[in-house]
Amino acid sequence: MKRIVIFASGNGTNAQRIIDHFKGRTDAQVVQVLSNNKDAKVLERANLSKISAISFNRIALYKTDDVLHLLKASKPDLIVLAGFLWLFPEKIINAFPDSIINIHPALLPDFGGKGMYGMHVHKAVYAFAKANSHQKNYTGITIHKVTPEYDKGAFIFQTKVEVTEKDTTDTIADKVHALEHEYFPLVIEKLLKTP
Numbered sequence: 001m002k003r004i005v006i007f008a009s010g011n012g013t014n015a016q017r018i019i020d021h022f023k024g025r026t027d028a029q030v031v032q033v034l035s036n037n038k039d040a041k042v043l044e045r046a047n048l049s050k051i052s053a054i055s056f057n058r059i060a061l062y063k064t065d066d067v068l069h070l071l072k073a074s075k076p077d078l079i080v081l082a083g084f085l086w087l088f089p090e091k092i093i094n095a096f097p098d099s100i101i102n103i104h105p106a107l108l109p110d111f112g113g114k115g116m117y118g119m120h121v122h123k124a125v126y127a128f129a130k131a132n133s134h135q136k137n138y139t140g141i142t143i144h145k146v147t148p149e150y151d152k153g154a155f156i157f158q159t160k161v162e163v164t165e166k167d168t169t170d171t172i173a174d175k176v177h178a179l180e181h182e183y184f185p186l187v188i189e190k191l192l193k194t195p
């Protein structure tokens with residue numbers, strides 16, 4: 001059985017989708033959810049699904065090897081960043097080569113990098129579309145490998161959706177979330193099946 005560990009910082013609707021997608025299966029399962037925010041709803045979601053849910057602080061992630069040791073004990077085949085907002089440490093990336101993926105709520109390389117997360121991304125996409133209303137505008141999702149830089153790793157999957165004149169920042173966020181929920185579990189499944 002392939003083991004998935006999820007990192008998330010907040011609500012965790014993507015984590016929930018992934019947990020539900022693999023629930024009761026024998027080929028792959030989410031075995032742990034880790035969060036940098038002890039009050040994150042994602043931890044509650046994991047608890048409700050009877051999945052190990054642990055929070056950690058900056059020291060445990062960056063200064064000591066606590067999170068690294070925790071992960072080594074969990075033996076993940078795939079580490080999934082699903083709304084994880086801190087920079088992923090190089091020592092963990094090196095310990096799990098080619099096994100860490102992230103989802104970004106836009107079409108990278110546009111609207112990526114430090115500070116570009118969650119609603120900040122959708123606000124920037126909205127502002128761009130407004131400034132370019134004479135042309136067709138798109139947003140979408142990018143699932144990519146994780147490297148020590150924000151949003152820089154090789155793309156695994158992208159899909160887009162049109163941004164129309166009627167869209168607001170909120171409707172853009174809803175459209176992107178819908179794409180994430182539809183495709184992220186399927187991309188993970190395919191990745192785990194690829195030798």
Ligand code: GAR
Nearest residue numbers: 011012013014083103104105117118
């Ligand atoms: C998702 O839209 C994800 O793409 C984004 O955070 C959201 C988390 O939503 N991630 C980033 O912006 C990372 N740069 P969720 O908590 O409902 O899954």
